[in-house]
Amino acid sequence: MALSCMRRFSAGSAAAARRGGPAAAGWRVAAAVASTGVKGATDAGVEKAARSASPSKVENSSPSEIILDDFEDLSPLSENDESTVSITVVGASGDLAKKKIFPALFALYYEDCLPKHFTIFGYARSKMTDAELRNMVSKTLTCRIDKRCLTRLDFVTTILNILRENCNEKMEEFLKRCFYHSGQYDSEEHFMDLDKKLKQHEGSRVSDRLFYLSIPPNIFLDVVKCASKSASSANGWTRVIVEKPFGRDSDSSAALTRGLKQYLVEDQIFRIDHYLGKELVENLSVLRFSNLVFEPLWSRQYIRNVQLIFSEDFGTEGRGGYFDRYGIIRDIMQNHLLQILALFAMETPVSLEAEDIRNEKVKVLRSMKPLQLEDVVIGQYKSHTKGGTTYPGYTEDKTVPKDSITPTFAAAALFINNARWDGVPFLMKAGKALHTKGAEIRVQFRHVPGNLYKRSFGTDLDTATNELVIRVQPDEAIYLKINNKIPGLGMRLDRSNLNLHYAARYSKEIPDAYERLLLDAIEGERRLFIRSDELDAAWELFTPLLKELEEKRIAPELYPYGSRGPVGAHYLAAKYNVRWGDLTTEQKA
Numbered sequence: 022m023a024l025s026c027m028r029r030f031s032a033g034s035a036a037a038a039r040r041g042g043p044a045a046a047g048w049r050v051a052a053a054v055a056s057t058g059v060k061g062a063t064d065a066g067v068e069k070a071a072r073s074a075s076p077s078k079v080e081n082s083s084p085s086e087i088i089l090d091d092f093e094d095l096s097p098l099s100e101n102d103e104s105t106v107s108i109t110v111v112g113a114s115g116d117l118a119k120k121k122i123f124p125a126l127f128a129l130y131y132e133d134c135l136p137k138h139f140t141i142f143g144y145a146r147s148k149m150t151d152a153e154l155r156n157m158v159s160k161t162l163t164c165r166i167d168k169r170c171l172t173r174l175d176f177v178t179t180i181l182n183i184l185r186e187n188c189n190e191k192m193e194e195f196l197k198r199c200f201y202h203s204g205q206y207d208s209e210e211h212f213m214d215l216d217k218k219l220k221q222h223e224g225s226r227v228s229d230r231l232f233y234l235s236i237p238p239n240i241f242l243d244v245v246k247c248a249s250k251s252a253s254s255a256n257g258w259t260r261v262i263v264e265k266p267f268g269r270d271s272d273s274s275a276a277l278t279r280g281l282k283q284y285l286v287e288d289q290i291f292r293i294d295h296y297l298g299k300e301l302v303e304n305l306s307v308l309r310f311s312n313l314v315f316e317p318l319w320s321r322q323y324i325r326n327v328q329l330i331f332s333e334d335f336g337t338e339g340r341g342g343y344f345d346r347y348g349i350i351r352d353i354m355q356n357h358l359l360q361i362l363a364l365f366a367m368e369t370p371v372s373l374e375a376e377d378i379r380n381e382k383v384k385v386l387r388s389m390k391p392l393q394l395e396d397v398v399i400g401q402y403k404s405h406t407k408g409g410t411t412y413p414g415y416t417e418d419k420t421v422p423k424d425s426i427t428p429t430f431a432a433a434a435l436f437i438n439n440a441r442w443d444g445v446p447f448l449m450k451a452g453k454a455l456h457t458k459g460a461e462i463r464v465q466f467r468h469v470p471g472n473l474y475k476r477s478f479g480t481d482l483d484t485a486t487n488e489l490v491i492r493v494q495p496d497e498a499i500y501l502k503i504n505n506k507i508p509g510l511g512m513r514l515d516r517s518n519l520n521l522h523y524a525a526r527y528s529k530e531i532p533d534a535y536e537r538l539l540l541d542a543i544e545g546e547r548r549l550f551i552r553s554d555e556l557d558a559a560w561e562l563f564t565p566l567l568k569e570l571e572e573k574r575i576a577p578e579l580y581p582y583g584s585r586g587p588v589g590a591h592y593l594a595a596k597y598n599v600r601w602g603d604l605t606t607e608q609k610a
């Protein structure tokens with residue numbers, strides 16, 4: 022027994038389904054209480070949803086659940102037995118393939134989200150048999166069992182126990198669909214051999230082909246050339262997922278785009294930014310556009326500053342060679358954080374269609390004020406000994422030059438020159454080897470004018486303002502810091518959280534970003550992928566700064582491994598009368 026794919030509402034898929042387009046080809050879209058995992062959903066509802074293979078309407082939904090009308094148009098979609106999808110993971114022997122891509126494909130298979138007919142091929146230079154690939158992949162697979170639900174002795178428990186028992190069986194079935202082909206990345210002949218193998222599996226069906234470029238960027242174009250000439254589909258679609266980095270600056274990125282477009286049209290290129298596949302990043306638009314309470318406040322009138330914060334509590338361990346050529350600004354800020362900023366700040370799109378959303382994002386990116394060197398602080402971690410353990414500094418990594426000045430930390434103040442955001446600092450901060458691991462968006466609101474209770478706050482009016490925190494990871498949560506009366510006869514106020522803690526609210530495990538994005542690419546949904554004009558605008562913002570940093574050889578401020586980063590980041594925030602929200606003590610959400 023398998024879970025049937027509980028695909029989220031997707032405008033692109035909806036539109037494609039209505040047009041009979043690729044998203045319609047072969048898999049069901051269903052909404053059910055069981056799939057949402059909303060805690061408190063009735064068992065009767067769960068049972069009904071589980072009994073029904075692809076319900077077009079949920080009969081017993083929890084009262085708090087919204088079932089979008091569009092589901093009715095979408096479901097049930099007919100299975101198109103005539104088509105098959107071949108997914109080739111190029112660079113299958115590598116870190117990303119093992120860590121993320123194969124596990125995500127299995128998770129999709131496990132949840133019945135892959136089309137009925139599919140084949141997965143690993144491609145790389147390493148010599149491997151199919152059995153060896155399967156053995157390698159099998160070590161990375163896990164079953165998604167909802168442990169919290171397993172404590173409930175009820176219908177859900179029974180269902181989940183059956184699922185667990187069947188997990189090994191599903192793994193075996195999945196692995197039987199995985200094959201390997203060894204070849205060079207620049208050999209049309211080797212891709213022709215791959216094509217022959219793919220055809221054997223595809224038989225007489227319409228073949229759709231997805232290539233995932235999980236390889237270093239210097240060989241992207243070789244592969245795209247060979248794959249498009251020798252292994253693209255003759256009768257279905259061919260799409261290519263391209264991993265970052267998309268160049269190092271405006272020129273190299275434009276050259277990459279030109280190169281890709283020699284062999285592919287823009288619609289075939291899926292530039293992945295896995296942060297866009299993260300649950301809370303996707304939820305940003307839902308939060309803004311489907312709740313009355315946020316959107317009216319979403320402007321310079323009420324928002325004092327926005328903070329986009331990324332931190333990792335480990336260094337470049339193992340990836341120093343790659344990292345030293347890019348640095349933290351290219352690795353995290355120019356893509357992940359800037360994409361979040363664009364989604365956060367964009368105007369309401371005309372619809373949820375990919376092009377409407379990407380049009381709005383690109384407008385934000387093109388409205389950004391040029392980034393000034395004095396609005397940027399860079400840092401690099403140095404060795405630190407704590408509790409008897411010595412953590413190595415960045416330049417102690419064997420793959421990093423001893424005199425490297427590549428930043429492993431950066432903080433920046435950005436501004437959007439438009440009517441909505443004029444003057445509002447968007448502060449970004451990203452670093453490796455810091456004291457904690459996490460990613461969050463913090464929205465600090467202005468003071469309440471003429472606040473009657475200001476005496477209760479003392480002199481520090483900063484502590485009296487509201488702050489909305491969207492914790493992207495880990496332990497996903499959305500909480501709003503408010504001022505509240507401490508219960509009792511007196512009139513004392515404190516700061517408390519209105520708190521949506523995902524682990525407490527939803528029992529369903531959050532899918533990995535790569536699952537969502539792979540499924541989107543298969544469905545032809547481009548909303549969460551980067552369009553070439555977005556990429557150009559993102560590079561246009563960062564390239565002059567990166568050039569200046571490199572030409573002037575600006576030395577990064579050193580910070581100890583495991584610390585809170587360079588002090589310069591505080592001065593930068595203070596320049597705009599801001600305090601980093603992640604560094605103030607706060608009630609745990």
Ligand SMILES: NC(=O)C1=CN([C@@H]2O[C@H](COP(=O)(O)OP(=O)(O)OC[C@H]3O[C@@H](n4cnc5c(N)ncnc54)[C@H](OP(=O)(O)O)[C@@H]3O)[C@@H](O)[C@H]2O)C=CC1
Nearest residue numbers: 112114115116117118145146147235236237238264265266
């Ligand atoms: N790893 C990660 O966490 C992340 C990676 N990425 C991006 O994803 C892509 C893949 O990353 P990752 O798996 O870490 O990369 P790897 O360095 O592990 O390379 C993947 C495969 O490519 C082949 N390869 C490696 N170096 C070369 C080379 N110089 N010339 C030709 N082939 C080579 C190797 O396969 P073989 O020798 O068998 O041919 C290797 O197994 C990169 O673009 C990376 O920037 C993006 C985000 C996160």
Ligand SMILES: O=C1O[C@H](COP(=O)(O)O)[C@@H](O)[C@H](O)[C@H]1O
Nearest residue numbers: 265295296333352353357460494
């Ligand atoms: O793209 C990248 O992202 C990872 C962090 O991803 P996460 O999903 O684990 O937060 C980062 O470690 C890596 O340097 C960067 O290339």
